[in-house]
Amino acid sequence: MKFKQTIENKFGDDPKFTVIPLQVGGRYYFLLESFRPYLLAMSGFNIISQKYSYEGATIDTTSSHLNFQIGLGIDVMIISQLGLDIHAMYNSHLFDFNAAYNLTGLEYGVGIKWKFGSE
16 A cells, blocks of 8 residues: 655655555354355554654654454355455554554455356
């Protein structure tokens, strides 16, 4: 992920913020039919690069921070090979509270999948 500030604020004219997430996790499916609700959990760390100006000084740092995600979702097969995956997760990126940015919050997504072959 790469972020760029588009409006001027107290962090200078062109602050930059880059995150490289490295995570492992899994899903627990309650049912193994065509309608499959699940819980998911992931944990890992983010490599975070920040470059901005604050009170006349240029700050240019790279650090790593722990993170975790927990959530739930539904995996539905619409036809034998076409499926839909809908999920919502809570993200907690354990930052220094004095950091210029914070990524903790809710994430949701919808995915389409195509199954190749047969079981």
